[in-house]
Amino acid sequence: MTTFFPPGTAPTEDAERACHQVLKVLQRIGDKWSLVLIGRLRHRTMRFGELHREITGISQRMLTLTLRQLERDGLVRRTVHATVPPKVEYALTELGVTLLEPVHALGLWAAEHRREIEDNRERYDAGAERGTR
Amino acid sequence: MTTFFPPGTAPTEDAERACHQVLKVLQRIGDKWSLVLIGRLRHRTMRFGELHREITGISQRMLTLTLRQLERDGLVRRTVHATVPPKVEYALTELGVTLLEPVHALGLWAAEHRREIEDNRERYDAGAERGTR
DNA sequence: CTGTATCCTTCTGGATACTG
DNA sequence: CAGTATCCAGAAGGATACAG
Numbered sequence: 001m002t003t004f005f006p007p008g009t010a011p012t013e014d015a016e017r018a019c020h021q022v023l024k025v026l027q028r029i030g031d032k033w034s035l036v037l038i039g040r041l042r043h044r045t046m047r048f049g050e051l052h053r054e055i056t057g058i059s060q061r062m063l064t065l066t067l068r069q070l071e072r073d074g075l076v077r078r079t080v081h082a083t084v085p086p087k088v089e090y091a092l093t094e095l096g097v098t099l100l101e102p103v104h105a106l107g108l109w110a111a112e113h114r115r116e117i118e119d120n121r122e123r124y125d126a127g128a129e130r131g132t133r
Numbered sequence: 134m135t136t137f138f139p140p141g142t143a144p145t146e147d148a149e150r151a152c153h154q155v156l157k158v159l160q161r162i163g164d165k166w167s168l169v170l171i172g173r174l175r176h177r178t179m180r181f182g183e184l185h186r187e188i189t190g191i192s193q194r195m196l197t198l199t200l201r202q203l204e205r206d207g208l209v210r211r212t213v214h215a216t217v218p219p220k221v222e223y224a225l226t227e228l229g230v231t232l233l234e235p236v237h238a239l240g241l242w243a244a245e246h247r248r249e250i251e252d253n254r255e256r257y258d259a260g261a262e263r264g265t266r
Numbered sequence: 267c268t269g270t271a272t273c274c275t276t277c278t279g280g281a282t283a284c285t286g
Numbered sequence: 287c288a289g290t291a292t293c294c295a296g297a298a299g300g301a302t303a304c305a306g
Contacts (some may be wrong), residue, residue: 018240019172024165025243028272030156031162031300039152059300064269074253085267086306095246095253102242105235107151110158116228120207165279181288192280199291218287219286 030074033058033066038092041076042100045091045101075099161206162236166191166199171229173234174209178224208232 075096203209208229
């Protein structure tokens with residue numbers, strides 16, 4: 001592939017396209033619930049109600065919508081058991097599992113620099129406050 | 134740090150917090166323009182108008198807002214030259230540069246699996262279409 | 267149990283006009 | 287040149303009720 005922004009490459013054409021791809025991925029998994037779901041399904045298959053109960057604050061609607069998106073992209077597999085009452089299980093696909101690694105890398109970055117970012121924000125906000133007085 | 138979802142760890146408490154951190158980072162850089170800006174500033178300092186001209190489709194408003202956010206987090210440094218007409222330059226900070234690596238990893242994943250995801254979507258949509266007939 | 271349908275609020279981002 | 291101020295449209299997401 002073309003690297004994200006290879007040194008020496010003018011940030012146009014290829015780079016623009018690559019950037020766009022990254023962006024689409026980030027926007028998909030960067031929405032409010034996708035990553036939470038992927039995290040929950042990291043170790044085991046889970047049922048709909050189980051996810052709904054254990055994920056704090058998610059609405060039934062968003063749980064369904066997010067699962068459908070992930071299923072559509074092939075990151076999650078949905079298995080319906082024809083029983084009464086119905087039983088539906090969700091699991092990561094192999095593709096879904098491969099996503100864990102890069103996301104984890106970003107997670108490490110976030111954890112490593114969280115404090116630094118918070119400090120930056122406080123400094124910035126303090127400066128802005130002085131500016132308005 | 135606590136890993137994103139360490140094997141053997143129940144996905145609660147620490148894991149939930151870690152997940153939340155990753156989520157916040159993804160939502161920040163996963164918005165419509167942050168990543169594009171970071172990509173553009175990868176190799177060199179750029180001026181406001183330059184960014185505005187070279188980034189296809191961005192509005193002046195969103196360029197300002199996004200740059201301010203990145204500046205607030207300490208990912209981008211804003212330098213004002215007291216000249217007439219004014220000249221303002223933007224550059225990645227060291228923190229901003231460290232973000233390039235994990236984002237690039239995600240970019241590689243996106244590029245590697247783009248086709249697979251597109252195929253998954255086509256298959257899924259085709260199936261959904263049949264289902265509604 | 268596992269959803270779908272509807273309504274409503276909030277947030278994001280674009281267009282446009284104006285300013286130091 | 288480098289913004290700020292407004293207004294507005296559309297998307298995202300929550301609450302609630304209903305259905306197979």
